[in-house]
Amino acid sequence: MSKYGSDPYATIGLTENPFVVQALRADEQGRRLLVGRDDEIMEVARRLHKKGKITCLDGHVGVGKTSLVNVAAFECFRDYFAGETSQLLIPSVVSFQLKPRGDVDEFCYEVFRGVAQTLLSHQEYLKDRDPEKSQLPHIHAWLNAPLIEQLSAASRIDPNGGVATMGLASDANSVSASRQINQSAGFERSGFEVAVRNTLDRIFTAGNEGGVVCVIDNIELLESGDAARKTLEALRDKLFNVNGLRWVFCGANGVIHSLAASPRLTAFLSSPIINVENVKSASIIPLIRARLAEFSTDPHKVEEELPIDLEDLESLYRIVNTNLRDLLGLADDFCESCARSGKPIRIRSKKHDKYIEWLAKETSDRYDALSSRISQNAWAVLDIAMSKIFRGTFGTADYTSFNQNSTIKIERSTFLKWLRELLKLELISKDLNEDLSDSDADGLSRDVFSVTAKGALVYYARRKRRENYSVAPDQDWMQRVHY
Ligand SMILES: Nc1ncnc2c1ncn2[C@@H]1O[C@H](COP(=O)(O)OP(=O)(O)OP(=O)(O)O)[C@@H](O)[C@H]1O
Ligand SMILES: [Mg+2]
Structure with a gap:
């Protein structure tokens, strides 16, 4: 055991943490x-094959949007070599994020560097593993493009010059990184952009369709739907019709829907927007088993030795309102806490008892930590939001129903105040829908909210303590979440 404790996963035969949240x-x-x-x-994959249209995905934070796009793009890439599609789609090795008030030209430059890096790193992969594939039409043009030859020569001469340097594209060293790539490949900035475009034109000709799949991720991090719209509009003519690039927009909480309201963007967006729903709870056990199989040579034994039973993981998934990233994070917390607390437990019922004890403490601690930071009666909103009527999703327009289903009186103004309090403490999240201009003077009338995993955990603590302001609490909730 090291000074900093042992790795709870390595000790049971896993080569990696199965609950990583990336x-x-x-x-x-x-x-x-x-x-x-x-x-x-x-x-x-079907959308990615459509030239000239941007694939759009919206879904709650942590639901699996980025993973889905990455794997779908990879599947398309693989299908080309299997002869199942004539389009070559290449997943970009970097994803792109817009910054509030970021510079448009800087962003475009970052994209072209990312594209060059993608072409360079994948061609190494092709050369190393599959010499025969170089006869495929796209691949021939790709491997023989002057830019690619030049960049690979630069990276061979100076290991920091080509791929490695470009790998820094999105970090704090990007200024020095871009200087190096300019020098090593002998390009001015605009010349570099032209060279990348020319390379794309060589590879992706009229008969050889396809492109590098570029993802603009986490668009919700721009301050508002309006800001996202303006930034993407400014990029439209610089990036979204470049030959050989296929675009994907990913965002949470309705931000992608608010983009669709832009007349400058609508025609570019592949509709309808793909709403990525939460992974079904029945998929949780196979999902974890896939990880155990990936990271160990004896997955059955690992499953036995894992401190948490997989059925309890599935129940925890329901407790956190089926948020996958939160589930993985909590599972990791639990396994860490078991590792700290001594002897491994292998008997199923004992594992379950320990998990229930941990869950009670974890949720109750969270609840206690919040209670001084919120109006006591604001819990009424959470209780009713989690009741059978709303099951975690509701709107400001539902005020009347909240008031009718509450054991305490809720004024409209206090309702809005409590919503803001819950929002501030991240117990609920708000969907952006600024495209709807006909909201009330309070600006809240059409807003849609969802109870977050954090909110659901606190609700669990309230249920455990039998605290509740809802006239019709979901009686079965406790049983349902505990299978
Ligand atoms: N279908 C899936 N099967 C297995 N694991 C998944 C699946 N979808 C997502 N994950 C895992 O869930 C976590 C969250 O996934 P991901 O980062 O793709 O979500 P996201 O929607 O892009 O989140 P964010 O909104 O924060 O960007 C990661 O740990 C990822 O490995
Ligand atoms: Mg993501």
Whole structure:
């Protein structure tokens, strides 16, 4: 055991933490680990094949949008080599994020560097593993493009010059990184852009359709739907019709829907927007088993030795309102806490008892930490939001129903105040829908809210303590979440 404690996963024979919260990558492993999304992969892949249209995905934070797009793009890439599609789609090795008030030209430059890096790193992959594939029409043009030859020569001469340097595209060193790539490849900035465009034109000709799949991710991080719209409009003519690029927009909480209201963008967006729903709870056990199989040589034994029973994981998934990233994060917390607390438990019922004890404490601690920071009666809104009537999703327009179903009186103004309090503490999240201009003077009338995983955990603590302001609490909720 090291000074900083032992790795709870290595000790049971796992080579990696099965609960990591990062998105799955566009590679073979990502494909093996993505579970329960067969229809969605088909749908995204179908959209990616459509030239001139931007594939759009919206869904709650942590639901699996980035993983889905990565794996779908990889699937398309693989299908080309299997002869199942004539379009070559290449997943970009970097994803792009817009910054509030970011510079448009800087962003375009970042994209062209990312595209060059993608062409360069994948061609190494092709050369190393599959010499025969170089006879395919796209691939021949790709491997022989002057820019690619020049960049690979630069990266061979100076290991920091080509791929490696470009790999820094989106980090704090990007200024020095761009200087190096300019010098090593002998390009001015605009010349570099032209060279990348020319390369794309060589590879993706009229008979050889396809493109590098570029994802603009987490668009909700721009301050508002309006800001997102303006920024993307400014990029439209610079990026979205470049030959050989296929675009994907990913965002949470309705931001992508608000883009569709822009007359400058609508025609570019592939409609309807793909709403990525939560992975079904029945997929949770296979999803975790896929990870155990990936990261160990004896998955059955690992499953036995894992501190948490997979059925309890599925029940935890329902408790956190089926948010996958939150589930994985909590499972990791639980396993860490078990590792700290001593001897491993292998008997199923004992595992379950320990999990229930941990859950009670975890949720109750969260609840206690919040209670001094919120009006006591604001809990009424959470209770009713989680009741059978709304099951976690509701709108400001539902005020009357909230008042009718509450054991305490709720004024309209206090309702809005409590909503803001819950929002501030991230117990609920708000969907953006600024495209709807006919809201009331309070600006809230059409807003839609969802109870977050954090809100659901606190609600669990309230139910445990039998605290509740709803006249019709969901009696079965406790049983349902506990299978
Ligand atoms: N279908 C799936 N099968 C297995 N694991 C998945 C699946 N979808 C997502 N995950 C896992 O769930 C977590 C969240 O996924 P991801 O990052 O793709 O979500 P997201 O919707 O892009 O989140 P965000 O809104 O924060 O960008 C990651 O740990 C990822 O590995
Ligand atoms: Mg994401």
